[in-house]
Amino acid sequence: MERSLHPHYLKHTINGSNGELKIADKTGMEMVQEVRNKEKVTPVSERKEEITILDIDGDVASVKLVATHWTDYMTLSKQNGE
Numbered sequence: 001m002e003r004s005l006h007p008h009y010l011k012h013t014i015n016g017s018n019g020e021l022k023i024a025d026k027t028g029m030e031m032v033q034e035v036r037n038k039e040k041v042t043p044v045s046e047r048k049e050e051i052t053i054l055d056i057d058g059d060v061a062s063v064k065l066v067a068t069h070w071t072d073y074m075t076l077s078k079q080n081g082e
Helices: 028-037
Strands: 010-017 020-027 049-057 060-067 071-077
Touching: 010 028, 020 028
Parallel strands: none
Antiparallel strands: 010 020, 049 060, 060 071
16 A cells, blocks of 8 residues: 555545535555554455546546445556556
């Protein structure tokens, strides 16, 4: 995970209900530390991962990931062919 995140990666999380939005930001390293410190792991049999490529233009892609407990919309880029 750490190798896949650009040093300037910043994740914006938006959630809420009843008209109350909560917006939070996390760096890639904060996300890596959360995963390393996670005590409860979702069993493989309960995991869900659906990836939809929304658009590709050169070395940049827009992607939707539907996981077990969340949905992410991401911009992915190739650097040095990776």
